Each structure stands twice: as C-alpha cells, then as structure tokens.
Amino acid sequence: MFFIDDLLLRSLGISLPGLDMIWTLEQIHKFALKGYYNPDKIKNQIKETRLLYEFGELNRQEYEQRNSELMHKLDMAQKVMEMDIGSKMDILG
Amino acid sequence: MVRRILNAEKKTPESLGKYVYCVIPYLKERESFGNLGFNAEEVYTLDYRDLAPVVSDVAYRDYAVDEQEVEVHRKVVEQVMKEHSVIPVAYGMAFKSKKLLQIAMSAGYQAMQKAEQVVDCKVELGIKVFLPKDQENMSSTTRGEISSNFLQCLKAVSADFKNLKLFSDRLVMNSAFLVDKKSIDNFSDQVGLLKEKYNSLMVQYSGPWPAYNFVDIHILGGKRRGFR
Numbered sequence: 001m002f003f004i005d006d007l008l009l010r011s012l013g014i015s016l017p018g019l020d021m022i023w024t025l026e027q028i029h030k031f032a033l034k035g036y037y038n039p040d041k042i043k044n045q046i047k048e049t050r051l052l053y054e055f056g057e058l059n060r061q062e063y064e065q066r067n068s069e070l071m072h073k074l075d076m077a078q079k080v081m082e083m084d085i086g087s088k089m090d091i092l093g
Numbered sequence: 094m095v096r097r098i099l100n101a102e103k104k105t106p107e108s109l110g111k112y113v114y115c116v117i118p119y120l121k122e123r124e125s126f127g128n129l130g131f132n133a134e135e136v137y138t139l140d141y142r143d144l145a146p147v148v149s150d151v152a153y154r155d156y157a158v159d160e161q162e163v164e165v166h167r168k169v170v171e172q173v174m175k176e177h178s179v180i181p182v183a184y185g186m187a188f189k190s191k192k193l194l195q196i197a198m199s200a201g202y203q204a205m206q207k208a209e210q211v212v213d214c215k216v217e218l219g220i221k222v223f224l225p226k227d228q229e230n231m232s233s234t235t236r237g238e239i240s241s242n243f244l245q246c247l248k249a250v251s252a253d254f255k256n257l258k259l260f261s262d263r264l265v266m267n268s269a270f271l272v273d274k275k276s277i278d279n280f281s282d283q284v285g286l287l288k289e290k291y292n293s294l295m296v297q298y299s300g301p302w303p304a305y306n307f308v309d310i311h312i313l314g315g316k317r318r319g320f321r
Contacts, residue, residue, distance in 0.1 A: 051221065051223060
C-alpha cells in the first residue's frame with residue numbers, strides 16, 4: 001500500500017484541491033481548539049470572575065455557575081493539551 | 094484474623110503522608126495549632142534543623158485546585174501567621190512520608206534560610222485597581238498615570254513590591270507589597286487616601302497574606318511540586 005503525505009506533495013509544489021481543502025480545515029480546527037482551550041486564558045477568566053463577585057457585580061449564584069463552567073472548561077483544556085489534539089500522529093513510523 | 098489484617102494496615106504517624114502548609118522558624122518543642130487541617134486532622138510542627146514545617150497527617154493524593162480545600166490551606170496559614178513569620182508553601186504540597194519531607198527540606202534548606210530573612214516580621218498586602226464597567230474604555234495613558242500614582246504612594250510605606258499579571262482588561266493595577274508588620278496601619282492609611290482620591294474606581298485591598306509573591310523556592314519538579 002502506498003500513502004502520499006500531503007506535506008510531501010506540498011513541499012514538491014504539487015497541489016491537490018481535495019487535500020488542500022482537508023489541510024485548510026485541519027488548520028482552522030487546530031486554531032479554533034487552541035483559542036478555545038487556552039488554559040492561561042481560562043485561568044484569567046476564573047480570576048476575573050472571582051474579582052467581579054468580590055466587587056459585587058455578580059451574585060453568589062451567578063459566580064458559582066460561571067466558575068463551575070470555567071473550571072470544567074479548564075479541565076477540558078488541560079486534557080486537550082495533554083492529548084495534543086490537532087497534531088498528527090505518524091502511526092506508520 | 095480480620096483484626097490482625099486491619100492492625101497491620103494501620104499506618105504509624107511516621108509513615109503517613111504529610112501535607113505542608115508553611116514553614117516557620119524552629120520552635121523549642123512541637124507546637125499544635127488545633128484540628129484545622131484536611132479531614133479535621135491536627136496541624137502541628139515537625140523540626141528540621143532551625144526550621145519547622147507546619148504539617149498535618151494525610152493519606153497521600155494529588156491535590157487538584159478546589160476552592161474548599163484551598164480555603165483549608167489558607168485558614169491554617171492565617172492561624173499560624175498570628176504568632177509566627179511564615180515562609181509560604183504553595184497549595185498542594187503533600188509528601189508520601191516524613192522521610193520524603195525531610196529530603197525536600199534538606200534540598201531547599203539554604204533557600205529557605207534566605208527566605209526566612211525576607212519574610213521576618215513582614216506580611217504581604219495586595220492592591221487591585223479595577224475599572225467600573227462605564228470606564229472600561231479608559232486610555233492606556235490615564236491607566237498608567239493612576240497605576241504609577243498608587244505605586245509611588247505605596248512604595249514609600251513598604252519594603253518591597255511586585256507588579257502582578259493584569260488578568261483582566263478592566264484591571265489597571267495588580268500589585269503585591271511586602272510590608273513590615275509595624276507599618277500595616279501606615280500602609281492602610283495611604284490606601285484610604287488613594288481610595289478617596291480615586292473614588293470612582295474599584296479598589297481591592299487584601300491581606301495580610303504570607304509573602305507568597307516574595308518567596309520563590311522550587312525544590313522538586315512539576316507545577317504543584319515545590320515550595321514557592
């Protein structure tokens with residue numbers, strides 16, 4: 001069986017419309033994941049939420065709900081980072 | 094038979110895990126701070142040369158960030174701080190046994206001795222200046238002016254300061270100040286004056302805390318595995 005890597009084709013200057021589309025979609029997906037599951041950004045949001053609660057802009061219920069959502073998101077983000085979703089795995093060696 | 098197995102599994106205090114809350118100067122004898130620890134366990138001192146880690150016995154596990162557990166850690170340190178100068182230890186520092194804790198103490202001994210001098214009779218006070226919603230579009234020049242005015246006034250009544258991360262677009266200033274215990278009232282007066290001057294802004298004055306931002310000792314690898 002013969003596998004052609006899209007990166008190899010790209011380095012040779014060969015462009016296949018189908019593969020190009022997949023590659024573009026992969027990049028968008030990867031970029032979106034990185035933006036949405038950015039642990040530092042989520043940690044900042046957790047701190048900001050706490051501060052808003054301490055200054056009285058959020059009530060206890062709003063704070064607890066928002067905090068719990070962010071903690072869940074942080075947990076997911078850390079798992080995403082550990083799994084390194086979006087990077088390709090070369091299973092053929 | 095069952096009892097014999099249970100007895101065999103019962104751990105001695107020596108072999109139990111130890112959770113470290115902070116480190117204080119060595120006391121002549123073991124001091125107890127009451128049953129304030131995790132699972133209402135006793136918080137007490139161990140001794141390592143001229144330092145005394147403040148610990149409680151725990152079943153060793155990983156300490157994920159949990160608001161209630163962080164609160165337990167904070168309350169213990171707050172209690173210890175009433176009587177001693179403390180070298181703060183990051184939340185989540187647990188050791189499988191007393192022996193492993195002693196190894197960590199040995200590795201960080203010199204750094205801790207230096208830290209002891211930094212925190213001696215001092216506390217950390219925090220200042221956050223936050224913009225109300227209707228002022229969140231304030232220009233960066235005005236933000237800078239407010240921040241430097243706060244810093245200038247508060248530096249004069251503190252031993253040291255650290256600018257911390259501005260984690261929100263509405264934060265104008267986030268700083269920690271190392272203040273001599275005797276100067277706390279003086280510092281608070283200055284904060285009061287600044288609050289009056291900038292009464293349209295939201296100012297959070299917090300503390301006294303252990304000097305978390307002025308002691309940074311990493312003994313073991315990993316994010317939650319080290320004194321800081």
